[in-house]
Amino acid sequence: MSTVHVMNRPAGRLFTAELRKLVDTRAGTWFAYGLVGLAALMCVAMVTTGGAEHLSFQNMWGMLNLPMSYLLPILAIMLVTTEWTQHTTAVTFALEPRRERVVAAKLATSLALTVAVLAVTALFAALATVAAVSLRTGTPGWRLDGDIVRNLTLLQFARILEGFAFAVVIRTTAVAIVAFLAVPTAWTLLGSLVPWAGTHLRPWIDMAAAQQPFQNGEAPFESAHPLATSSWAHLAVSLGLWVVVPLVVGVRKLLSADLT
């Protein structure tokens, strides 16, 4: 028998493998193409039909990120749940029995994906701005507020963390996605049924409501608004409730679960 000299595996390898697993399946490949295609289509639509006053770089960048804030979390959910639906947990956790490392690698992959999407949408927005200047407005709208960058980044990270946490605790693709999409609607419903809860409770427990101030209302990303301290508090509490709690519960369960 040949022997292999093994050194401790660099943590990066697990991360690279997870990144690759994200896009190397049929579903993953099409999802990636779909995201790029959608961004391109949106750029064309904005430049050709959008009001000239909305064709600034930062507004278009923000608009491109809105649908991504629904699609990216679904990708993060699938990164986790497909291990169970495709029965690959035995292989994954036999290759790396330290299960917390696998979860960490998947989380790092999700966050890297978010950064990549922010960068790619910025590139598309830049191209759209160039096109808008030559085709429509004539005046370049290249202003970029630090607050907008921060809000967008926060928004995307919050959304993907929320999807990831749902997936770790639920572990079934369809149920996790439905829960991720339906929970905000449930709060809206609660708010209209019980007005007191809608006013006093919802800002704290509804992720979507807590994220609303970071999107600045109607023309979300044209200029930054100052944020109230309460907005930060709402975001922190709702993140704790919908990200930290399910993540802790889900990871604890996973570490001791019998895998089949």
Add this chain to the structure above:
Amino acid sequence: MIDVRDLTKRYRKKLVLDQVTFGCRPGTVTGFLGPNGAGKSTVLRILASLTAATSGTATVHGCRYRDLPEPATRVGLMLDTSALHRGRTGRETLAVTALQLGLTADRIGEMLDTVGLSTAESRRRIGDYSLGMRQRLGLAHALLGRPDVLMLDEPANGLDPAGIRWLRGFLRGYAAEGGTVLLSSHQLTEIEAVADRFVIISGGRIVADGSRADLLGSSAASLEDVYLYLTSAGRRDTYLEGAA
């Protein structure tokens, strides 16, 4: 190399494994036999640290699988051939594991050749594979990290007669080079010719452990007779008492 001692597993009130004890030495092929549901897969999953034992120990190379540094380079596992992502190609499945183990692309090609999967087949998605092709890929996957212990769950399942003959030759060669093989099956005929030792489990208990000669003794019965006798309900206990 593989050491299972007093292994007990209880799911709520159901006793799935009851004081299971056996071992496997280098250079041998151990056939782990028993009807479906007898507890074979549970033993293998505990050996791979995927499932926790209620009590008892299961070690490979002297320690728990999870405590081995880079376990896939010490122990090759094939637990369930449906445990491969159907949307990924065969080659890509090997590539992701090779990436984690720090192996080069040469090793992937080498293993595909070993198990007899062509380049064209390796580029197809696993969802389009036959059961036999998945078994071959699963074996290539288990062998990727050059382990000297192999644990295979139902490896002959779905192989055609030529495939079974090939598997037999491969595993004999692997053991001859000093490797340790543990392979489970619910069909004696599939592994009768490849194993040099048989561990028979029934209802979560080991009912026999030994070579063909040990199991047959001086009787004129076939190994199949013994296997069926041992694993049929009701007769097991009388046999065990007789043996004791």
